[in-house]
Amino acid sequence: MDVELVVSGMTCNSCVNRLDVGLTALEEVESTTIDLESGLVKIYLKGEVVDVTKLQNVVKELGYSLDGDSPISDFNWGDGSVWKQSAHNTKWCLVGCSIGDFGTIAAFQFIPYLDALGWSTMSIMLLAMFNGIMTSIALETLILLKQMGGFKEAFKVAIGMSLISMIGMEAAMNITDLLLTGGAMLNWWVVPIMLIVGFLTPWPYNYWRLKKYGKSCH
DSSP states (O other): EEEEEEEOOOOOOOOOHHHHHHHHTSEEEEEEETTTTTEEEEEESSSSOOHHHHHHHHHHHHTOOTOOGGGGGGGSOOOOOHHHHHHHHHHHHHHHHHHHHHHHHHHHHHOOHHTTOOOHHHHHHHHHHHHHHHHHHHHHHHHHHHSSHHHHHHHHHHHHHHHHHHHHHHHHHHHHHHHSSSSSSOOOTTHHHHHHHHTTTTTTHHHHHHHHOOOOOO
């Protein structure tokens, strides 16, 4: 006996892999065949009897919706697995953003030539935010290369990821730096605080986006 479900919310091969792992973790499931474009999920079972509702619940718990269901009605803030996955997504975004952001601030802080240009704090921070977003996209592209099978597709998915999350993260880190140091400055105690604020600010949004729309590319 096999079961077919039509799943909404999958955006890349990582979503396919995530759904496959979640379903095959059930003892009743032998394997799956998942078509990303159509959303058709074929579930091959070990036996003849299965609780289809159990399969459907796994799909929903992973942050996706079934054909005909309303994702909004299934939304809640208490899904531990989605919090964990969204934290993973936020972590990689933070790593990418921090490379460009901190690198830019450090360059203006420690390289005399750049410091002598006389850029305002706001200009430095805007440049740091831009560079942070660029390095985050570059890192996402590298992470997705193996999953997507080519640079072009990986870059396309990375570019399509939520700018709201990255901009919120960058703004939070730079505002924190400004409030605590009075300028575009890095020191041993402000960096951890910036990272914590940068992580916490977009995390709820990333949870909402993943839980409601299944938007995850890791």
